[in-house]
Amino acid sequence: MIISLLPSFFSNQKPSTEPMYIKFLNYRSSLIFCIPELVIGGSEIALCEMLLALKETNIFDLSVITFNKITHPRYKYFFEEHGITVLDASKDETKPKFLRNILRLHKARKYFKQQDIIVDFKYTYAYRFYRGIKKPKICWLHCGFNYFQNHLNAELLSKYDKVVCLSNNIIHEIKENYPLLQDKIVRIYNPINVERILNQSNDIMFSTDGRYFVAVQRLDPHEKDVETVIRAFNIFAESNKELKLYIVGGGSVEYTDYLKGLCETDRIIFTGELKKPYSMIKNAEALILSSKMEVGEGLPMVLLESQALNTLCISSNVKSGPPEILLNGQAGLLFETSNPEDLANKLTAVCSDQVDVSKLVQYAKEQITRFSSKKSAEDFIKVIHEIRTE
Template sequence: MKKICIITTSLGKGGAERFSALLSQMLSELEYEVHIMMTKNDIDYAFFGEMFNLQQEFGDNISDFKKIKVLRSYFKKHAFDVIIDNRTRNKFLKEFILYHYVFKAKKMISIVHSYYLLNYLPRSKFLAKLLYKNKTKIITVSKEIQETVISSYGFKDCGHIYNPVDVEKIDKGASQEVAISGDFILSYGRIDEPVKNFTLLLKAYKKSFLHQKGIKLYVIGGGKDVIFLKEKIRELALEDHVDYIPFVNNPFPYVKKALFTVLTSRHEGFPMVLLEALACQTPVISVNCKSGPKEIIQHGANGLIVENYNAEALANALNTLVDDKSLYTKCKANAKNSIDKFSIEKITKEWENLLR
């Protein structure tokens, strides 16, 4: 039985963190011995396997030197067959020490979760190749990221595996009741303005006729820019039309009831919110950011994809999906079947093939 360690910053709130939890389930079901090494004590998602929670074990006052010593001992003791690194990696010296002196395994898999590559790779090709040794394989979460990593850095051992969607779990979550009435559209996820661009969302919503028709905008999530979001809602005089709901572990009853969900990110990796909405039979509208949306959305079939940073185009898309009943019905009917290739069964098989 192969012994695998998933390294993650936490299992709380973010898409990459949710993926770590889901990956632990997938690999456990393949009967691998799964361990999770987590640096921050933040858990929102159910996981499988044995946990080593660094912050819980040693608190916040552990020095960098002691942290390296503890982790080196941990990886030496377990002698993993495979380490899957799911963290952001944007400090070269720190990562060089971890990859060359701390992480011990027969094989390293480093996942790139965002098109913003500097979160995962140094700007310098030389340093990138120095960091990721021969036994490290880079896996990206979209085909577009894979192509960019290969063309920008020349890595030959780089593949892509999409993030999976657990339709059965989403169906179960969506069946729960939630006290909400009236028509609304939805944006949910981490409240991080530099990435998610809620300013564009709010401006487009104000330009649209949705609020005049009594269709509200709900924004669900937690993060560092909640105050910014609330101030922007007030600045645009949208207090009566936009409701903010703090992070909830199960957003799917809201997703199920929404007319459609909207994504306005400046950049992504492979946005799970689009897959989750389609799994709930809810159409989607997304800007054509890099990367992910155009690999998920079939324009005019399960949703709409529009030019990024264009509030007018986004407002028109919001209006169109409300006004064009036949288009809306078509997108809703196609939603669930359109994500078959991202099913947890198919993605689990791809991970099994990789690990073999």
Template sequence: MKKICFFVGNLNQAGGTERVSSVIASELQLRGYQIHMLSLQCGDKPFFELADGIEVNQLFTTAVRGMLRLPLAIFKLRSYLQQHQIDILIDVESMLALYALPAVMGLKMHHICWEHFNYNVDLGKTSRRLARKLAARFADDVVTLTERDKQLWLSNATCKANITAIPNPVTISLPAEINPHKEKLFLAVGRLSYQKGFDLLLQAWAQVVSLHPDWRLRIVGDGEDKTMLEQLRRELNIEVSTELAPKTNNIAAHYQQAAFFVLSSRFEGLPLVLIEAQAYGLPIVSFDCDTGPAEIIKNEESGWLCEAGNVADLADKIRNAVNCFNDEVTYKSFSKYSNENRNEFSVDAIIEKWSDLL
């Protein structure tokens, strides 16, 4: 069976990219592939569990800004691929193509670039924009998380690579049963950062709670915007009906308690929290941001999509959700559609897509 090397930034980290790549790699190992997990730096103590037999290595033992040692990293990566006779190299994040493309030059090796954001999001790095353009032209395949992002790649880059959309799977343990006694609670989960748009959510909530004072909003997460968000709660006079809860390893308890999930992100790649929320039967209110929500939520069936960044529209759709909850038959219908949609994102379904590509 083929030898596959997943080239990651740092497998010791606990982010969503590391979690998903660990799950995909482990499932492929169990299906007979020989998997290597190679970190650019550190990665000697993977945060997430890996299947037995996976080889874990690192190019550098210390963390340094990557571009400062680009030539040496390219040399070490090429040497590793040759030494271990790797058949397929998968860059876990498009930035890593800057190392991988020159490293595989002239080698008989299939090269896949796996995008974890979307084409329009560069997080302020011109090097990421360059990496994407080079990957589109010189890699064999580019894997995006959504069909919308696939179209962004095709429209904005010269694509000689095959562009394939494969969503991430839901990676949390699925509930044996869903709590039928939901509280009047909207749940939001994520890092307290500009990307997640919780400032927009609080502004929308201020327009809702005056009409529905018996409902609450809970935001679960930590991050650099916490102080700003606490101040905004005070300014909007919504401290009684809102709370900022710390991140937790038991997010399932929140999913079981809440009646709805709400996503206010300014941008996404593929928001796994939406898939997790659906697994617990939560209808979703979400901005139709790039990219992901429109491919997870069936509008007016499993949730509501609203114009990206439009606070008034978000408030209006939250009010729609409250009215839905007041009609037991309608709410159960939304919850059922939401729960059934999770099957499209099961690990088995996603691994089949990866197996077809490989």
């Protein structure tokens, strides 16, 4: 017996008149999502949003396996609230050292064997735990092409049934450079729920005053480029004595102190990590995202969230991710990567009405449905259907 999914499987969506293309066997599929750890980051936020969207379909038994204990209260609350099973495959520190890895491997493999489909949601981290287990496997790449070339093994990725990328650009680059992955690569955008983000923007996490820009990203010297944001604002502040810059994100004490040492004005304010920075983003002149060209981006969630809040985005023009979200400058501003002078010019242009901010924001708003959680979940279900019918 075959069951067709009705277009209205999302309970909070109106039924669509469009035919659905997806059919499933008459038993529920169990999906396990693997992630190394649950910290505040774009891939973790995307995972939670995807889980909620899939849960709405009511056709999956969902679980998450993590290899480090969950300590962040945000995630403890999330999984309890939504009834999603979390499997702990962290090392048992009470056991002798020589036994810890063996026991963890045994425990993880037991979990994986009980599932129908394995989804490695952050690269190939968990592959060693389910290697040899005869289950359909999907790998999710949260990266740009530069990171792919430097850190990932195409031959290993070819062992997966499907490899999910976050942007059209990285798919083009991978297919062009790695023919063995031609038939495995698919694109699924990071999902967002605009209504939920707008509702949460009413929660004030940090008090602000006056006009300001905001940068929301990890204080990570290896992947993010907060230094360029600070240097750009130093230049901008020489001719603008009014606006502030809030930097939202956590990092090591040493690196945070280093960044603070770069500030030439007391109008650069570090807030630390905030659970929901949406209120700050909503009321900002613009959100700034700066990334390193040698690392690149997958599909940064913070840009999607900013567009959902009708806030202008200003992003470094790395190869993939931001240009696709901002439609090459039609839905936001792009500056030359690691160029503080160019970013400072963009900040000045925004404040002096040299660019039509309302036009950019409106166009972004019109295009935001590309990233809806409903659409991303449907794309993922289609991938599973393809695996089942191959």
